[in-house]
Amino acid sequence: MGDSEGAGRSVADKVFSIADAFQSGDELTLTEVAQRARLPISTTHRLLAEWVEWGGLVRGDDGRYRVGIKLWRLGTRQPTARRLRDLARPYLDDLLDATREHVHLAVRDDLGAVYLERLSGRDAVPVISDVGTRLPLHATGVGLVLLAFSPPEVFDAVLAAGPRRYLPNTLTSDAQLRARLAEIRLTGLDTSVEELTSGAFSVAAPVRDATGTVVAAVSIVARVERKAEPQFALGVRMAARGISAALGWRP
Amino acid sequence: MGDSEGAGRSVADKVFSIADAFQSGDELTLTEVAQRARLPISTTHRLLAEWVEWGGLVRGDDGRYRVGIKLWRLGTRQPTARRLRDLARPYLDDLLDATREHVHLAVRDDLGAVYLERLSGRDAVPVISDVGTRLPLHATGVGLVLLAFSPPEVFDAVLAAGPRRYLPNTLTSDAQLRARLAEIRLTGLDTSVEELTSGAFSVAAPVRDATGTVVAAVSIVARVERKAEPQFALGVRMAARGISAALGWRP
DNA sequence: GGTTTGGTTTCCACTGAGTGGAAACGTCGA
DNA sequence: TCGACGTTTCCACTCAGTGGAAACCAAACC
Numbered sequence: 001m002g003d004s005e006g007a008g009r010s011v012a013d014k015v016f017s018i019a020d021a022f023q024s025g026d027e028l029t030l031t032e033v034a035q036r037a038r039l040p041i042s043t044t045h046r047l048l049a050e051w052v053e054w055g056g057l058v059r060g061d062d063g064r065y066r067v068g069i070k071l072w073r074l075g076t077r078q079p080t081a082r083r084l085r086d087l088a089r090p091y092l093d094d095l096l097d098a099t100r101e102h103v104h105l106a107v108r109d110d111l112g113a114v115y116l117e118r119l120s121g122r123d124a125v126p127v128i129s130d131v132g133t134r135l136p137l138h139a140t141g142v143g144l145v146l147l148a149f150s151p152p153e154v155f156d157a158v159l160a161a162g163p164r165r166y167l168p169n170t171l172t173s174d175a176q177l178r179a180r181l182a183e184i185r186l187t188g189l190d191t192s193v194e195e196l197t198s199g200a201f202s203v204a205a206p207v208r209d210a211t212g213t214v215v216a217a218v219s220i221v222a223r224v225e226r227k228a229e230p231q232f233a234l235g236v237r238m239a240a241r242g243i244s245a246a247l248g249w250r251p
Numbered sequence: 252m253g254d255s256e257g258a259g260r261s262v263a264d265k266v267f268s269i270a271d272a273f274q275s276g277d278e279l280t281l282t283e284v285a286q287r288a289r290l291p292i293s294t295t296h297r298l299l300a301e302w303v304e305w306g307g308l309v310r311g312d313d314g315r316y317r318v319g320i321k322l323w324r325l326g327t328r329q330p331t332a333r334r335l336r337d338l339a340r341p342y343l344d345d346l347l348d349a350t351r352e353h354v355h356l357a358v359r360d361d362l363g364a365v366y367l368e369r370l371s372g373r374d375a376v377p378v379i380s381d382v383g384t385r386l387p388l389h390a391t392g393v394g395l396v397l398l399a400f401s402p403p404e405v406f407d408a409v410l411a412a413g414p415r416r417y418l419p420n421t422l423t424s425d426a427q428l429r430a431r432l433a434e435i436r437l438t439g440l441d442t443s444v445e446e447l448t449s450g451a452f453s454v455a456a457p458v459r460d461a462t463g464t465v466v467a468a469v470s471i472v473a474r475v476e477r478k479a480e481p482q483f484a485l486g487v488r489m490a491a492r493g494i495s496a497a498l499g500w501r502p
Numbered sequence: 503g504g505t506t507t508g509g510t511t512t513c514c515a516c517t518g519a520g521t522g523g524a525a526a527c528g529t530c531g532a
Numbered sequence: 533t534c535g536a537c538g539t540t541t542c543c544a545c546t547c548a549g550t551g552g553a554a555a556c557c558a559a560a561c562c
Contacts, residue, residue: 262519262520290522291521291522291523292522293521293522293523293524294520294521294522297520297521
């Protein structure tokens with residue numbers, strides 16, 4: 001080989017690094033991909049060509065690379081996402097009808113909460129989230145709910161990673177978080193006020209599968225002014241219960 | 252190397268073959284993957300381990316491999332699918348409300364039509380389609396519409412591939428197809444009756460982007476008995492027009 | 503026009519990463 | 533206990549992959 005230094009990364013690793021580059025930016029030039037993937041340009045060039053030939057990535061007229069439909073299709077084969085989205089759809093729709101705000105369905109992925117689905121009312125608060133993005137567990141309603149029902153080592157990892165304070169209300173200390181999670185486990189519901197997005201509050205509840213394991217969380221995010229309205233807590237709880245039932249959960 | 256025969260496939264190729272294996276089967280054992288990918292077991296084993304380490308595939312307690320959330324997330328970064336789904340959602344919802352049948356949004360991927368979205372009424376006809384599946388261009392409403400506005404070489408390729416006859420009504424000959432596509436181009440609408448699914452008919456219309464290019468198609472699939480009802484053609488046409496407008500199309 | 507700048511594509515000599523057959527290992531069910 | 537079937541590990545061989553460097557291309561600038 002020309003030389004070496006790039007520390008014995010396998011070819012597969014390199015292929016994956018390139019895929020990773022697209023998690024943070026949808027339309028990338030060769031050089032951008034190379035930078036993000038920490039690979040030499042020439043190597044990146046060759047591997048990108050293989051990706052394109054396969055069809056997972058496509059190259060636009062502008063020379064930029066994008067994720068292709070083939071890769072999108074592959075994603076649709078993820079069993080959990082497929083099943084949950086399918087079953088949850090009607091419940092989330094009802095929730096949206098009743099509130100006209102943001103409705104979310106999320107699962108935990110490592111130390112983040114990933115939105116599988118997001119429905120939004122026409123004039124809902126602007127939020128950063130989007131389907132497929134990964135948000136911190138400690139600063140979102142769904143995240144806290146998922147964390148509350150995750151194995152303890154996940155909690156430890158979150159703490160170890162140093163939970164970032166997004167807003168004054170964000171919980172960051174061990175004690176604060178523990179108290180909140182205990183409350184969630186007790187009541188089966190979480191209410192967060194301005195912990196990630198200012199001007200917004202969220203209500204979230206756990207979704208259980210047939211074995212009783214918490215596999216997802218449902219939430220509504222709305223403007224703080226509406227915090228007092230009772231239908232949020234009720235709606236989220238009922239939706240979560242409905243989806244759980246659809247998954248085969250019997251209390 | 253131990254030997255060779257597997258004809259100079261590059262590592263990347265092999266990695267991709269493994270991904271392909273999951274397009275046809277969601278939960279696969281090592282041996283199944285090896286068979287589908289046409290790779291030696293030991294090679295498959297090693298590469299699967301790398302996939303799992305990366306997180307794109309996950310291995311369940313049952314030893315089977317599945318597509319992981321990471322790969323699903325990567326799919327959500329596909330710009331076309333994301334944009335179209337987002338914009339189309341409200342129009343498709345309206346269409347569903349008005350008809351209570353199957354509502355589809357599809358794009359062309361090579362020689363197939365891929366459903367980006369499918370909403371279904373509670374008691375709609377059972378159909379084989381699902382989000383992410385690829386259906387033949389010549390035998391579906393959306394497919395014919397997409398074909399009508401694709402470059403001529405796509406049509407040639409479809410003919411060359413030998414269009415399969417699914418039901419007596421399926422169009423298969425050059426002449427039949429040409430006539431139908433001409434009609435679609437003229438009227439901006441397609442009506443198919445029992446061409447893929449018996450007992451079902453579909454109405455489909457093209458979606459255009461800001462440049463006037465047809466980028467997707469909308470359709471309704473319903474039971475033949477309702478064929479005479481006028482709201483289908485109207486609804487599909489209006490939905491397609493609405494989505495086009497949202498994409499920036501000005502007639 | 504010439505020159506710089508920023509990205510892309512091609513080339514090629516070198517070598518260790520990748521290979522896959524085979525054997526060992528588990529785990530069923532009879 | 534034994535066979536059948538799937539999984540995991542091993543290892544000697546070698547060619548696929550490597551990446552620096554140079555050529556290339558297209559704007560933008562002087």
